[in-house]
Amino acid sequence: MEQFLRQRSAHHAAGSIRAYGSILRRLATSANKRVGSLRPADFEDFFYGPGGLAEKAGRGTLAGYRNRIKQFLSYCHRREWHRLGPEALLDGIDNRSGSQNRNRYRMTxxxxxxxxxxxxxxxxxxxxxxxxxxxxxxxxxxxxxxxxxxxxxxxxxxxxxxxxxxxxxxxxxxxxxxxxxxxxxxxxxxxxxxxxxxxxxxxxxxxxxxxxxxxxxxxxxxxxxxxxxxxxxxxxxxxxxxxxxxxxxxxxxxxxxxxxxxxxxxxxxxxxxxxxxxxxxxxxxxxxxxxxxxGLTAERKQFVQMIKGKPFLTVDLDPGKIADLNERRAGRG
Structure with a gap:
C-alpha cells in the first residue's frame, strides 16, 4: 500500500493522496489480511456489512471509495500480487448506499x-x-x-x-x-x-x-x-x-x-x-x-417484532404463567 501511495504522490496532489491512504488503511484494518488473500466477500463486508461504508456514505461518496480501491487493486494485479483483477473483486459493489438500496421503490x-x-x-x-x-x-x-x-x-x-x-x-x-x-x-x-x-x-x-x-x-x-x-x-x-x-x-x-x-x-x-x-x-x-x-430490511424488522420481549420456546405453555417482557418493563416505569 505504501509503495502504491508513493507512486501516486508523484502525479497527484497531497489531498488526493491522503484520501487514497485513508480509505486503503480502513480497508486494511477491516479485512486484516494480505492483499493476495482478499476475496470479493471482504469488499462486500467492507462496503455493506455491519458498520460498513454504505451505512453513512451516499452514492457519490461510495463511487469515489470504489474508484480509489479499484486503482489500488489494478496496481496490485499488474504486479501479480493478486490473481484476480479489480472487476472480479469489486463485482458486488454497486456504489449505492445501504440505506438507499434497502428503501428503493419496488413496483407491484x-x-x-x-x-x-x-x-x-x-x-x-x-x-x-x-x-x-x-x-x-x-x-x-x-x-x-x-x-x-x-x-x-x-x-x-x-x-x-x-x-x-x-x-x-x-x-x-x-x-x-x-x-x-x-x-x-x-x-x-x-x-x-x-x-x-x-x-x-x-x-x-x-x-x-x-x-x-x-x-x-x-x-x-x-x-x-x-x-x-x-x-x-x-x-x-x-x-x-x-x-x-x-x-x-x-x-x-x-x-x-x-x-x-x-x-x-x-x-x-x-x-x-x-x-x-x-x-x-x-x-x-x-x-x-x-x-x-x-430490500429484506422489512423482514428483519418483522423478525425483531416477533421475538423481542416475547416468549419463544415457552410460548406453548400456559399463557397465564408467562409474563410479556414489554408489559413487565412498562410496569416498572
Whole structure:
C-alpha cells in the first residue's frame, strides 16, 4: 500500500493522496489480511456489512471509495500480487448506499401493468413486459436481436455484458403474448424481420436521405440500439401512469421489482431456497447483492417484532404463567 501511495504522490496532489491512504488503511484494518488473500466477500463486508461504508456514505461518496480501491487493486494485479483483477473483486459493489438500496421503490404487479397500459408505442409496452418478466438489465434488453428469441423452445438468450456469457431465460406465457403482439406490429412497420434486427429498435432521426429528401421521422431503425431508454421511454410512461419515480429510479426499479415479486412467489409456494432462486434469476455472484435488491430490511424488522420481549420456546405453555417482557418493563416505569 505504501509503495502504491508513493507512486501516486508523484502525479497527484497531497489531498488526493491522503484520501487514497485513508480509505486503503480502513480497508486494511477491516479485512486484516494480505492483499493476495482478499476475496470479493471482504469488499462486500467492507462496503455493506455491519458498520460498513454504505451505512453513512451516499452514492457519490461510495463511487469515489470504489474508484480509489479499484486503482489500488489494478496496481496490485499488474504486479501479480493478486490473481484476480479489480472487476472480479469489486463485482458486488454497486456504489449505492445501504440505506438507499434497502428503501428503493419496488413496483407491484398492478403498478407494472399500469405502467404498460400508459405506453403510447407497442415497442415501449413490450420493453416493460420484457424487463418486468425477466429482471434483465436494460442494457441487456436493448442489446438483444430478433435471433435471441425462440418461441418454439420458449426461451430467450441474453448476453451478459460483464462476462459475455449467454444465459437462457424462460419465456412466460404473458411475455410471449406481448412479444408476439409487438413483433406483429414491428413487421407491419419495417417488413419481414431479419434475425440481425434489434428486438427493440429506436426511431430514425430526421435527416437528409441519400438522393435528396428527408428520412421520415417515426420509422423504426432496426440496425441500431435505443440510446436513452430511461429519458425517452420509461419516465414519460411513469408520469402518464401516475407513478412517481424518484431521482435515481429507472429501469433498475423494474429489475428490483421483478426480484421482489419472484422472491415473494417462491416463499408463498414453499420453496426453501427462495433467495437462491432469485440470485440465479438475476445472475448475481453474491447472495448479499440479491439481499440488497430484495430490500429484506422489512423482514428483519418483522423478525425483531416477533421475538423481542416475547416468549419463544415457552410460548406453548400456559399463557397465564408467562409474563410479556414489554408489559413487565412498562410496569416498572
Amino acid at each position: 404487479r398492478a403498478e407494472i401493468r399500469r405502467l404498460i397500459a400508459a405506453a403510447e408505442d407497442p415497442r415501449d409496452a413490450a420493453l416493460v413486459w420484457f424487463v418486468g418478466c425477466t429482471g434483465v438489465r436494460i442494457s441487456e434488453a436493448i442489446a438483444m436481436h430478433v435471433r435471441d428469441l425462440s418461441f418454439a423452445k420458449g426461451e430467450l438468450y441474453v448476453t451478459l455484458p460483464k462476462t459475455y456469457e449467454e444465459v437462457t431465460y424462460p419465456l412466460s406465457s404473458d411475455l410471449e403474448g406481448a412479444l408476439r403482439s409487438w413483433l406483429t406490429h414491428y413487421t407491419e412497420q419495417v417488413g419481414t424481420l431479419k434475425r440481425s434486427y434489434r428486438l427493440f429498435p429506436p426511431y430514425h432521426r430526421v435527416k437528409f436521405a441519400p438522393g435528396g429528401g428527408l428520412t421520415k421521422a417515426g420509422q423504426y431503425n432496426p440496425a441500431r440500439p435505443i440510446s436513452d431508454p430511461g429519458g425517452d421511454i420509461l419516465h414519460p410512461m411513469a408520469e402518464r401512469a401516475g407513478i412517481e419515480l424518484e431521482s435515481g429510479d429507472g429501469w433498475h426499479t423494474l429489475r428490483r421489482s421483478f426480484a421482489r415479486i419472484l422472491y415473494d412467489d417462491a416463499v408463498h409456494l414453499g420453496h426453501d431456497a427462495a433467495l437462491r432462486i432469485v440470485q440465479a434469476a438475476l445472475n448475481h455472484k453474491s447472495v448479499k447483492t440479491t439481499e440488497r435488491y430484495l
